[in-house]
Amino acid sequence: MASISILELKPGIKLSKDVHTPMGGLLMHKGTVLLPRDLDILRAFMVQYVEIDAGEGDSKNGSKPTLHKSVKKEQTSAEPIAPPSSLHEEYDRLIQLVKSAYQSVVASELPIYELRNQLEAVIAHIKDYNPLTFVPRSMNEYDYNYHNAVLSALSSYLLSKWSGLQQKDWMQAAFAGLFHDIGNTKIDPTLLYKPQPLTTAEFEEMRRHTTYGYQILKNVTAINEGVRLAALQHHEKVDGSGYPLRLDGSKIHVYAKIVGITDIFHAMSLNRIYRKAQSPYLVLEQIQSEAFGKLDPSLVQIFIKKSTEFHNGTIVRLSNDQIGEIVFTDNNNPTRPMVSVGGEIVNLVQKRHLYIDEVITLN
Known part of the structure; x- marks a missing residue:
């Protein structure tokens, strides 16, 4: 040393x-x-x-320094040991499987058991996943739908667990996240990737992805009705202003309420053809403001509280590119902790023009 x-x-x-x-x-x-x-x-x-x-x-x-010859000899004489998989490796495998399944689902059956096995392989690493800090190793904007599906699955799994649903619901909630936008496979790709604003007719066609999704999932085994309803209802709002059926909160399935939150979070914090990714902390603040009358407020509060539960000592980058250390988090303002920058305390509750742009390391 x-x-x-x-x-x-x-x-x-x-x-x-x-x-x-x-x-x-x-x-x-x-x-x-x-x-x-x-x-x-x-x-x-x-x-x-x-x-x-x-x-x-x-x-x-x-x-890295060169290994000693004796070490090399020992390594070559032993049987090769497969390294343990990582969250990123299993995530990338699921992305490729989802991409293949989505591109062929109109013409063939959904490979539900392959998808379930790979989703379980990713969830085996769920302790390494946080919605605010996980960033795919590689992503282009044209693969947005697949990344949104997988990330929504992981975040929905966590939110169902955090909210106290029974364990049997966790994987089904993950399926709800994975398949919520599967109806987009029936939408003209020129609409999905159109950088300009949609016309009224185009917007109405985009909205039909919810009913298309329910129809695709109608005869799929290994998922329950809540997963199908999440595809249909994830754009419904608790005040009845959503679509396609303008349901109020009492008629929206809990999986759809969960996916309604995780879908918005990842849609805003991922790069898209027509919009750059936003800071996940700012996205949480916008979701919190949406909670009043639109999203389930209790689920929103749980999602924000649990996903921002970082220990003091977490290193973050602020929106002005300064690097600091979280020293105190107020439960009433979990997205705006106090951050020590160069020995000075920056209170993000008071300095509203600043926000956390990136979590660099966790304590």
Whole structure:
């Protein structure tokens, strides 16, 4: 182990010891391989030295040190061990499966059991997923519908769990998120990807994706009626102003209420053809304002409270590009905590022009 000045650090070097902020919060974990952004974070928190393995700093390009021959020999003589899968790997597999299923669903049956198995493989990593912090490794705007489906599935699974539904409902709520927009497969792609505002006739055709979705799911096994109703009802509002049936809150299935929230959240926080992604924190604030008369207010509060439950010491980037550390969160204003930036406390409740743009590391 060796101590090295951050002035000598280069991307690719691995930390051999946890790094803490001057206030004691965990900044970076032992074993972190430094990226260029990490060097900026260390400088922002005025960290002077970090601990690395002896020999790491000898590489001028930041590459990992060469393994000793004895280690190489031992590795080649043993049977190869498949590395454990990660959330991102299983997520990417599900994206490809959903993409294939959606593109063929009009002509063939939905491969429901394959989809269920892969959805379960992703949910096996649900402890690593947070709606505010998870970012797909790669995504283009034309794949928006598939990413929205998978993200809505994961967030709906969590929200059903957080809201106290029975365990048997969690996977069905995930299915509701996965299939809520499946009716878009019957919509002309030129409408789905049209960057200009839709005409009245085009808008009415887009609205039909809810009834198309219910029809597609009508004879699918392994899902319950609530999943089908979520496809039909996820644009209904509790005040009766939604579509397609203008139902009031008492007639909207709980899965549809859940998906109505998660769909809006991911629709606004993902890049789309005609609109750039917004900060997930700002999206939560907009959803909170929508809760009065439009979305189920209790589910909205649960979603905001649980998804923002970060410990003090969480490192975030503000909308002015400053990097800071969450030091206090008011339960009444969970999207606007107090953030320590360069030793000064920024109260986001008071400074409304600022907001959290990105969560960088969790404590």
